[in-house]
Each structure stands twice: as C-alpha cells, then as structure tokens.
Amino acid sequence: MNSVLQQDLNDLENILEKTKQQGLGFLNNLENSPTSNKETIDPTRALNELGLGSLAALKEFNERMAPLLVASPGPRYWGFVTGGSTPASIVGDWLASVYDQNTQAIKAQGGVSALIEFETINLLLQLFDLPKTFLGGFVTGATMSNFTCLGVARQWFGAQFGKDFAKNGISETLNILTATPHSSAVKSLAMLGIGSQNYTVIKTIEGNREAIDIVDLEEKIKALNGKPFILISSAGTVNTADFDDFKAISKLKGKYNFWWHIDAAFGGFAAVSDKFKHLVDGWENADSITIDCHKWLNVPYESAFYLVKNDHVNLQIETFQNSNAPYLGNPLENFNYLNVLPENSRRLRALPVWFSLLAYGKEGFCDIVENSVHLALHFGNALIEDGHFELLAPIRLNNVCFTLKGNHNQEKVASFLTHLNDSGKVFMTPTVYQNKKGIRASFVNWRTSEKDIKMVIEEMKAIISELNL
Numbered sequence: 001m002n003s004v005l006q007q008d009l010n011d012l013e014n015i016l017e018k019t020k021q022q023g024l025g026f027l028n029n030l031e032n033s034p035t036s037n038k039e040t041i042d043p044t045r046a047l048n049e050l051g052l053g054s055l056a057a058l059k060e061f062n063e064r065m066a067p068l069l070v071a072s073p074g075p076r077y078w079g080f081v082t083g084g085s086t087p088a089s090i091v092g093d094w095l096a097s098v099y100d101q102n103t104q105a106i107k108a109q110g111g112v113s114a115l116i117e118f119e120t121i122n123l124l125l126q127l128f129d130l131p132k133t134f135l136g137g138f139v140t141g142a143t144m145s146n147f148t149c150l151g152v153a154r155q156w157f158g159a160q161f162g163k164d165f166a167k168n169g170i171s172e173t174l175n176i177l178t179a180t181p182h183s184s185a186v187k188s189l190a191m192l193g194i195g196s197q198n199y200t201v202i203k204t205i206e207g208n209r210e211a212i213d214i215v216d217l218e219e220k221i222k223a224l225n226g227k228p229f230i231l232i233s234s235a236g237t238v239n240t241a242d243f244d245d246f247k248a249i250s251k252l253k254g255k256y257n258f259w260w261h262i263d264a265a266f267g268g269f270a271a272v273s274d275k276f277k278h279l280v281d282g283w284e285n286a287d288s289i290t291i292d293c294h295k296w297l298n299v300p301y302e303s304a305f306y307l308v309k310n311d312h313v314n315l316q317i318e319t320f321q322n323s324n325a326p327y328l329g330n331p332l333e334n335f336n337y338l339n340v341l342p343e344n345s346r347r348l349r350a351l352p353v354w355f356s357l358l359a360y361g362k363e364g365f366c367d368i369v370e371n372s373v374h375l376a377l378h379f380g381n382a383l384i385e386d387g388h389f390e391l392l393a394p395i396r397l398n399n400v401c402f403t404l405k406g407n408h409n410q411e412k413v414a415s416f417l418t419h420l421n422d423s424g425k426v427f428m429t430p431t432v433y434q435n436k437k438g439i440r441a442s443f444v445n446w447r448t449s450e451k452d453i454k455m456v457i458e459e460m461k462a463i464i465s466e467l468n469l
C-alpha cells in the first residue's frame with residue numbers, strides 16, 4: 001500500500017471526525033449562507049506527483065472551494081424544485097458510501113443490498129398508497145426514471161406489432177400523445193431514438209391550465225384509428241403544478257390500447273396528504289410512474305425511482321437485459337436490477353430514502369408537503385399584497401409562478417431576477433408561461449418557514465425600489 005494511503009488509513013477516525021465537523025459547519029450555518037455566488041475558481045490546478053493525504057486535501061477544499069458553494073439545501077433555495085437533506089437522509093447517504101455496495105441481484109453474491117432496495121420501494125408504495133402490482137427501482141433522477149419507463153413503453157409499442165425493438169431497432173412509427181411534457185421526457189424521446197419532435201400535442205384545458213383536455217385527447221386517439229399509442233401525462237407540471245385528470249384517463253384505459261406513463265416527479269407527493277390526495281385519484285391505473293426523491297422527500301441528489309406494473313416485467317427485461325442470452329426462468333425469482341434499468345453499476349441509492357421513511361414516517365412527509373403548500377400560498381398572498389407582482393397562474397400546490405405586474409415590465413423581469421438571485425438571500429428560476437416571462441418559486445424544502453418568506457419579500461421590495469419599478 002502506498003504510504004499516503006497507509007497514513008490515511010491509520011488516521012481514518014480523525015479524518016472522518018474532521019469531515020463531520022466540516023459538514024456540521026455547513027449545515028449549522030445554512031440559514032446564513034448565500035444561495036448564489038459570483039466568485040469562481042480557476043479549474044486548471046496541476047495534479048501533484050505526491051499525494052497530499054485526505055486532511056491536506058480537505059484543507060485546500062476549505063480554502064478554495066467550500067466558501068463558494070451555495071446553500072442549495074437551505075430554506076430559501078426555491079429554484080428548480082430542489083429539496084434539502086434531512087438528518088436521516090444524510091445518515092443514509094453517508095452510509096451508502098461507507099458500505100459501498102454493488103446493488104444488483106437479490107440472490108447469490110450480492111448481499112442484501114438489492115433486498116434493501118426492494119424493501120424501500122415497498123415502503124414508498126405504502127407512502128404513496130399505491131398497489132404492490134408496481135415493481136420499482138432507483139435511478140439518479142426523474143430524467144432517468146422517465147427514460148426507463150418510456151424505454152419499456154417503446155418495447156410495449158413494438159410488441160403490439162409483434163416486433164422486438166430492443167433487439168432489432170425501431171421499425172414502426174411510434175405514436176406519442178402528451179400535453180405539457182417536462183423537458184426531460186422530451187429528452188428521453190431523443191435518447192430512445194423516438195425523436196424529440198415526434199409527439200402529438202394534446203390541447204390543455206381552456207383557461208389557466210396545463211392539464212390535458214380529455215375531449216381533445218379522445219379526438220386525437222380516434223384519429224389514430226385503433227393504432228396503439230403512448231400517453232405521457234403529468235402529476236404536477238413545473239410551472240403551475242397542474243395535474244391531468246387520472247380518473248378520466250383510467251376510463252379511457254378501458255376503451256383504448258395505450259401505455260400510460262405519469263411523470264409525477266414532485267406532484268406524486270400530493271398522495272401523501274389527505275388534503276391533496278384527490279389530485280392523483282386514479283393514478284394507480286398507470287403502466288408506469290416517475291417520482292423524484294431529491295425533491296419533496298428531501299434526500300440528497302441523486303435520487304429518484306421508477307414504477308412499472310409487474311405484468312410488464314418481461315418487456316422491461318427485453319429492454320434492459322444485460323446480455324443477448326434469452327432470460328431463463330422466472331424473472332422475479334432471479335431478479336437482478338441490472339436487467340431492468342439502464343445502469344449496471346449501482347450504489348445503494350435506496351439507503352437515504354430507507355432511513356428517511358423510517359425516521360419520519362408518513363406523518364413527517366405529510367407535514368412537509370402541507371407546510372410547503374401553506375408557504376406557497378402565503379408567498380403568493382404576500383406578492384399580491386405588495387402590489388408590484390402578479391401571479392401567472394393560480395397556486396395549485398407548491399409552485400408559485402409570477403411576474404412583475406404590467407406588460408410594460410416584461411422586459412425588466414430578467415434583470416429583477418438577476419438582482420434578486422445576486423442578493424444571495426434567495427434563489428428562484430426564470431420561466432416562460434403562456435408567452436409571458438415569469439419567475440418560479442418552488443416550495444419543497446423541509447426547513448423553509450414563514451420567517452424566510454418575510455425575509456424574501458423584504459429583499460424583493462428593496463430591489464423594486466432600487467430598480468425604480
């Protein structure tokens with residue numbers, strides 16, 4: 001063993017202790033740390049011949065990098081629907097690195113890590129009140145979850161024509177219907193060789209809505225003359241957190257032959273609260289569902305899972321199996337994650353989620369969801385009261401989509417947001433909604449409170465007067 005490594009090994013306890021102190025330093029100061037930073041680092045550092053050892057590397061990290069990292073897990077990072085990390089999720093995340101498992105098979109050499117993942121998916125199904133007929137697994141984010149689900153959907157589409165697209169390539173034009181797909185679903189269509197432009201846009205409901213107009217959907221289905229199709233629907237669109245009508249889509253499922261995918265990256269969490277559960281009524285009838293954990297479950301990046309109905313498991317294996325050999329025996333008996341999803345190398349990504357669910361239970365997450373929605377409404381009301389802002393859409397859940405009041409201010413939205421984000425007190429995302437430039441604030445972080453809203457509104461007022469708006 002190299003002497004620096006040997007020294008690190010001997011000093012492991014001290015190194016991990018210092019790392020813990022470093023982590024505490026950041027987490028305990030999260031409320032006061034800036035949410036943005038304009039300073040940069042010069043990334044051209046030369047690699048040294050002799051290693052420095054972990055503690056010297058930590059020292060350099062502290063000097064050059066740590067002060068420039070932003071408070072993205074903090075209470076006022078409202079851009080991109082970014083959750084924070086709860087204590088339990090950090091425990092799970094740290095231990096996932098420490099135990100460094102290769103999570104694949106549920107039998108044989110793999111240890112129990114794949115079964116921990118099974119158990120975690122099972123706990124999640126209980127959290128979301130979904131049936132056990134879904135099989136699930138962890139991937140890095142909702143993008144990869146959408147990719148996985150739509151990959152199986154693509155295989156299903158081929159099977160309707162007696163074709164195996166995974167083996168022989170795509171030889172039929174796929175019919176994809178969707179109203180307000182997330183950009184990552186469109187990206188998945190590109191990655192899957194379906195084509196990012198090859199989908200038919202369903203009308204949204206009249207008025208300030210992003211949800212599927214069911215009448216138009218049925219017309220577009222009829223125009224397909226009985227051909228199969230894939231429907232990509234939404235539980236929570238990013239701008240206005242709108243939900244498709246899953247009960248109506250369930251009914252169509254009985255009449256037409258289609259694969260139904262729901263992108264529920266953050267909106268799926270409506271199911272966790274009795275107040276908002278109705279928004280996802282009927283979603284249990286979908287063929288596949290995408291849900292992110294690094295958003296409303298407040299675990300560290302990267303964490304999401306897919307759910308695919310278990311009667312599609314053979315299609316899923318055809319799509320992702322890691323060899324050309326035919327799959328032998330009962331797929332569930334010899335289950336191996338590397339045959340059902342894109343990655344072959346997999347960490348124990350379920351562990352932060354497992355710890356979170358055990359630590360906080362259904363009630364803990366119900367409280368986070370209800371608090372986030374309360375804060376979104378509170379922030380929306382404060383914006384209206386201030387008089388300089390208008391909402392671009394009603395607040396349906398946890399996202400607030402707003403802009404500067406008056407068309408004459410449209411050109412100033414970007415500079416207002418730049419000033420606001422530069423303050424380092426809050427971070428929000430620019431957006432365009434119904435051809436209007438807007439700003440999006442998304443509430444998912446477990447730490448956010450009314451105190452934060454007050455502070456942000458004050459900052460917004462200050463920038464309004466600074467810019468003479």
Ligand SMILES: *Cc1c(COP(=O)(O)O)cnc(C)c1O
Pocket residue numbers: 080081140141142143144182184185236237238263264265266292304
């Ligand atoms: C965030 C989000 C995604 C993409 O998720 P990642 O975790 O960033 O890959 C997809 N769909 C919706 C609705 C989202 O909100």
